[in-house]
Amino acid sequence: MTTRVTAERIRLLRLLPRAGGAAVGTLVGLQLARAMIPAAQALSVGYLVAVLGRGHLDRRALAAAGLVAGLFLADQFVWLLLNTVRPLVVKRIDGNLRAEVRTLAVNLPGLDQLESRGFQDRAARAVDGGMGVARDRSAGNAATGQLELVFRMVSAFAATVLLATFSVPLALALLLVSLAIRAVLRRQWMGIIDRLDADTTGQRKEYYVSEQAVFGAAKDVRLFGLSDWFLGRFRAMATRTYAPVYREMLAVLRRQWWTVLLTGGSALAALAVPAAAVLRGSLDRAELITFVLAGLGVMSISAMGREAYDIEYGLRGVEAADELAAEYRTTARPGIAPRSGPTVRSGSAGTPGGPGAAPPTIRFEEVVFAYPGSARPVLDGLTLTLRPGETVAVVGANGVGKSTFVKLLGGLYRPDSGRITVDGVDLGTLDLPAWRRRLAVLLQDFVHYPASLRDNVTFAAPELSGDDAVREALDRAGGTRMLADLPGGLDTLLWREGAEGTDLSGGQWQRVALARVLFAVAAGRQVLVLDEPTAHLDVRAEAEFHERVVSRVRNVSTLLISHRLSTVRPADRIVLLRNGRVAEDGSHDGLIAAGGEYARFFAVQAEAFRAGAR
Known part of the structure; x- marks a missing residue:
């Protein structure tokens, strides 16, 4: 189990180079700085208390105060920079993974694999941008979250080393208890993800209903008064999908009473042991502040931060992408060479025959x-x-x-x-x-591309250029009058959403689709x-x-x-x-x-x- 978890975490860290060396190097430097700041703050606050305890202000007191203030300001400055650099790294990694899944899907030879439930569920998990109960299934967030967790561990170990200069048993006890609490909390809360993954199909249906209600069926919703129907369907699907998740969350909360007691006991020990040393006279007040802050720094690792959910949710997406690649990469190969049969002549089925080919x-x-x-x-x-x-x-x-x-x-x-x-x-x-x-194929359910009229015609044969060929195809399809009536000619944006686009009638769209395949025939389709x-x-x-x-x-x-x-x-x-x-x-x-x-x-x-x- 430990070996598998370690391998998974290393897998996430290996995604980081996809974001580029400069961005990742900056992120690592910022995380390292933020990891060292808590221990430095504990030392600087203790030093400030020691200086102030001497009863007079001098340059050392001002320098100590400036150091404390500087570290707090540095912590905030690093945090602001992290909020700028981290999203950049996340988006680059996510974009890279989405491009891989998209390439895999495009290169599948047929629709049977693309339409299978196995492919659909895995693809949904791999590129899911986040929807539902505190979830964000982003590979980029998982990779940067894992990096953040590594440096949170570094920060906790640094605080442990500092606390160990006072009491090794206390330092080790707080570290072990904090790690145990974190492990238990992770196991309890991460079970919720399994509940979510159990109904990926339901989540897709929920998204589809909401999308149809807002965009796809907007006219029907108003003409037939379907808003209540859509709302009822959406509520029913959301309840079926997420009710088991909420029940699991409540069950987790009920099981956490003993972790609360253990956390409280640890905090009491972090305060009481140094305080007892002060009362015995073996520890001064400045050191008390330093070691109490160090103890709290050790205990901070027990908290399940946002990065824990980022890691677990995103890890499922990375695993889904790996499963897709493992199962479909062998069949998703563009340009598959003939495996048998006679050599295909130029212009025959193996090559795109040019104009004039039989x-x-x-x-x-x-x-x-x-x-x-x-x-x-x-x-x-x-x-x-x-x-x-x-x-x-x-x-x-x-x-x-x-x-x-x-x-x-x-x-x-x-x-x-x-x-x-x-x-x-x-x-x-x-x-x-x-x-x-x-082939030049006009399907019965042809696509209305939200693009210019020119693009809607030339998409079938991008290798052929020239507005004269586009106008010729439109003329043969009976679209010359339509072209003359459009405000922007071939540059008219054909888009039914928003005021800046121009939508066409059913017959006009049919002519555009006909022009598309006739344009492809002019490009050499046989x-x-x-x-x-x-x-x-x-x-x-x-x-x-x-x-x-x-x-x-x-x-x-x-x-x-x-x-x-x-x-x-x-x-x-x-x-x-x-x-x-x-x-x-x-x-x-x-x-x-x-x-x-x-x-x-x-x-x-x-x-x-x-x-x-x-």
């Missing part, structure tokens, strides 16, 4: 996939070939796996069985970042994926969609997913999914003539459109 042949071979935690497969034996330069539409009822198909194509998940090949090479063996640089690309467009814009967008891309394979069958009608092939596999495959006219499920879907939608027109 689109790949993509095959789904008996692919079976179920989301983690679900026993029912979304795709169940899917076999499908996407040929180079072809426009393929995927349709079907809700929940048949259309969007899942896109996620597997992007390597965000791996099939449970079967395989996906790109030009004959298993997708699971390829350099996934390079493969993704060949596979264009459009998942519900007309969901927010009006009837006229939807009717122009194929002519304006799909038909104008060249040397690109296009995968089009939509519930609106009028959008997919011009596609080279239409694939209907049912029960996780291909049920129908052919052209629009061929499927209509076959009179199957696609024909029935199209007839229903066409009738609804005609009825609406009347």
Whole structure:
């Protein structure tokens, strides 16, 4: 147990160099100065009392008074400097650790590991900025807290050495009792952290509800009067999460009666033993002051300062980060080289083919996939070939796996069985970042980035620059009029929070998202994926969609997913999914003539459109 605790504390101290040599060196110097000041104060106050006890004031009395005052001022000055330097060291260490966790998360090849409860809980503990009962799970605070504790120990040992010049038994007794009290208090209070860590998921839910109430669902809260509902949910979650913690705190307080008695007895001994020596005549009054202050300095180590909680809370975060690295670092590798299969040619799946490179042949071979935690497969034996330069539409009822198909194509998940090949090479063996640089994907739930219009378009292909290319993409997406109406043009900040930003309508955001993927195609992407690309467009814009967008891309394979069958009608092939596999495959006219499920879907939608027109 002692070996493990020592190793953990050394692990924290090894984090300090991440903050930089100058900052850490300054912090160490300040902590050392503050550790030596209490013993120096005890000696200086004793010397002042001795000088004043001679009955007359002279230069020595003034010098002694100045020394005492100077030490007290120095203590305050060092404390002020510590409050400046310590946060700097903390933020640098925390930033470094957060960057490591962020890099680890970004480099995970798929979403299955990222969405797992094990990863989520550990990541939450590793980067938790502090929320709840007297907790601050900061690695930086833990490292600087451990450094502070080291120098608190140094200060207590210095006071012990000073007190030992009067009485070795008293000095050792006070030190041992103080350390024992600290150990017991630490064990009792630190059990509260285990209670908090037992429900990391509940803490995330509590944060999510509070975030939604203030920002995410602000309009619904007002329109539907949901403030009481959110408040009730938040109270219920907070009670479930923190009630066990408060019960544990009360239990700890009830168990501490004997430590209070032991502390009182130690303080009495620190006062009484030197006082008895004065009464016997073996100790003068000046020495009494010095040794009493030294005794109190020894006992100060028994107090559980803020650093104790910083250490324990932060240590759990560091351990969580270590566990993440140990479990996921082997799989979180950017640029994974192919493990098997033929050598990938330039412009194929292993490298981001430039403009003009041929689109790949993509095959789904008996692919079976179920989301983690679900026993029912979304795709169940899917076999499908996407040929180079072809426009393929995927349709079907809700929940048949259309969007899942896109996620597997992007390597965000791996099939449970079967395989996906790109030009004959298993997708699971390829350099996934390079493969993704060949894709231009418009997801159904595309992101509204709180950035300029220019950035919202260019994020899909940062390597391509130039406002002309941005305007061209917006024009092809039908966004020219929108661009003209925005106050700042391409520099307009698209942000719905605050008065300085400009929010867009659903249809306008759809055009921005379309421009984003068209911009990526202009940068050389060879596979264009459009998942519900007309969901927010009006009837006229939807009717122009194929002519304006799909038909104008060249040397690109296009995968089009939509519930609106009028959008997919011009596609080279239409694939209907049912029960996780291909049920129908052919052209629009061929499927209509076959009179199957696609024909029935199209007839229903066409009738609804005609009825609406009347």
